[in-house]
Amino acid sequence: MKHLVMAAAFSLALGERAFAEDRRGTMTMPESASSLSVKDIESVSPALARYAREDVLADLWRRPQLSPRDRSIVTLAILIARNQPAEFKHQVDVALDNGVTAAEVSEIITHLAFYAGWPNAMSAIAVTQAVFADRGITADQLPPASPSLLPLNEQTERQRAVAVEANVGPISPGLVKFTADPLFLDLWQRPALKPRDRSLVTVSSLIASGQSTQVTYHLGRAMDNGLTAEEAGEIVAHAAFYAGWPNAFSAVSVVGEVLRGRAK
Amino acid sequence: MKHLVMAAAFSLALGERAFAEDRRGTMTMPESASSLSVKDIESVSPALARYAREDVLADLWRRPQLSPRDRSIVTLAILIARNQPAEFKHQVDVALDNGVTAAEVSEIITHLAFYAGWPNAMSAIAVTQAVFADRGITADQLPPASPSLLPLNEQTERQRAVAVEANVGPISPGLVKFTADPLFLDLWQRPALKPRDRSLVTVSSLIASGQSTQVTYHLGRAMDNGLTAEEAGEIVAHAAFYAGWPNAFSAVSVVGEVLRGRAK
């Protein structure tokens, strides 16, 4: 796949758009917004080739409300949640070019094995393996199986455990057990993703699979760890393209409730 | 793939069924209801080979409540929404045989890039490209990237824009912007699908992905543009087979509300 440094070219071509270079850094844009080439897309839909160029590449990915790195994290999470390995391959390349590390790609897949389901993670691994091999990424660049964990906030964890035991304990003791370990006592405390990014991955996955009621808890957690209101709103706009407008509209009212709740 | 003109054969074989030939026109039925051959299906499930023959091909697709062309549009939309490229390939062939034009197939994919998500459209393009090549369908038969748009109903658009700005503006300005352009000021005004068919595609996609609450608005729009109540009910029956009974039952109560609302 060829990549072009297009920031300068777009600035000249579009003129009216003021790029917030400081927030975005240098951005390497692929020629196509897909694993398919522009020519492939045009052979079925000339319109989608145009929308890709004008709206996805020259506009959406360049909006300063969310960094290209964050957009890549959101996109990877959406594609895993919706089990779309063909486009995932392309977007792993874009993500690595946008500053997401191989360790973070690995950890996003690990996290979503739990939040999007084990088989979705396996599909993502099958294609990521090839990208890592192409780029010479080896085991020493990946997060270890059993790292030193981040310190646990004992009080928050006790509240979580008490609530889950009360609600789930009488129905599914197994779900209570596995939600504690490996989920909250292990996975969430792994240091390979910052807590803010781990919550960003979770929120993006929930929006992408139409599970918007569960966005409330995880978006709150993301914002406690530094995600801004502007970024939260822009995740929804980004998800509209990659998970479809209906999922974005289902999510936006839930995101609104969280933002209004925190503004008080 | 072999296709047989089976209308006469079925009439003789089934006897009791009165075909509404006038609404259906000549109908070319494939030998199998799948990309898989009848023999492939039988090698795992003899029962599904029978259901395919008796219920899907000889009954569902021949019911006069919805034309074969409309059934093909509904089926393509469902398969894109659920990202099922293997069956999509087969159904593009069926659709072209049922009178859906190559330009309409192209435009259905373009439309669902927005309603089902960009990656779903890319999967559909990958398989459609091969069908188009097999049939010698070339670029001049596809809708142009930037056609003259249908005239905009300024008043309806103003109402839509005001409502979205009020509900979404404070949360996600990006979503407001992209919902105006490219969505409602461009995509929805493209002439390559009639407004009734564009809404039919949208409704089918929403039913197929379990987003039934958003059916209300788009079914109303479809009926404003000529979809009948009988057709609306039959879309749900057709979706039961291609998107599963639970999605059909989730949709039917929403469709019922819309029909009762319009009967007043």
Place this chain on the structure above:
Amino acid sequence: MKHLVMAAAFSLALGERAFAEDRRGTMTMPESASSLSVKDIESVSPALARYAREDVLADLWRRPQLSPRDRSIVTLAILIARNQPAEFKHQVDVALDNGVTAAEVSEIITHLAFYAGWPNAMSAIAVTQAVFADRGITADQLPPASPSLLPLNEQTERQRAVAVEANVGPISPGLVKFTADPLFLDLWQRPALKPRDRSLVTVSSLIASGQSTQVTYHLGRAMDNGLTAEEAGEIVAHAAFYAGWPNAFSAVSVVGEVLRGRAK
């Protein structure tokens, strides 16, 4: 794929775990919890290789609350519902090793053609065909297309038919018709799956696709036919791994309502 009889090895290795051998029988564990090898998984996520070993294979699948045979049925249903043929291939092998018969695998696919949608069943057939060929499973081991059906409970069926006619009849006569035949008068009465297992398949599929509101009816039916409360709770824990934590948490409250309703 190599399979190892690992029960003894795990007992020695883990020590503290008391296996309920009587409920589980001899259990053949695969080396990997995926179509991917342990080495493939490690090349992208060493952590997931560890979770697979410690949590999925040595813990989840060995918990006595649900037999390995039932776990395989639940897993197959989840994978069909979510259209994941790559992992399905692996799990058909595991299921056959866990005592699910080829006839039952065939019938699970047949059933989910209706509950998860026709194209999902076709994907499952495409990969199952290869597994059956590898194992020398032939047509005479599969359920016939038109067997003698189980006796129908006329009263229950009359109640069902009256309710569907009242709710769906004025909206979609086609859906009423097909829900009677082939669904309730034919598919549900086929003898190749016990009624308890057919409901288990349906419930698992509904949980896996986030259609938890429809779990109520089918879980009640499963429990009428012998599924225990402990098994119901453990299905949710199992589904957390294979369909993701959010679907499990959406399902658990519905399962809880059913259990409390029956405890009165």
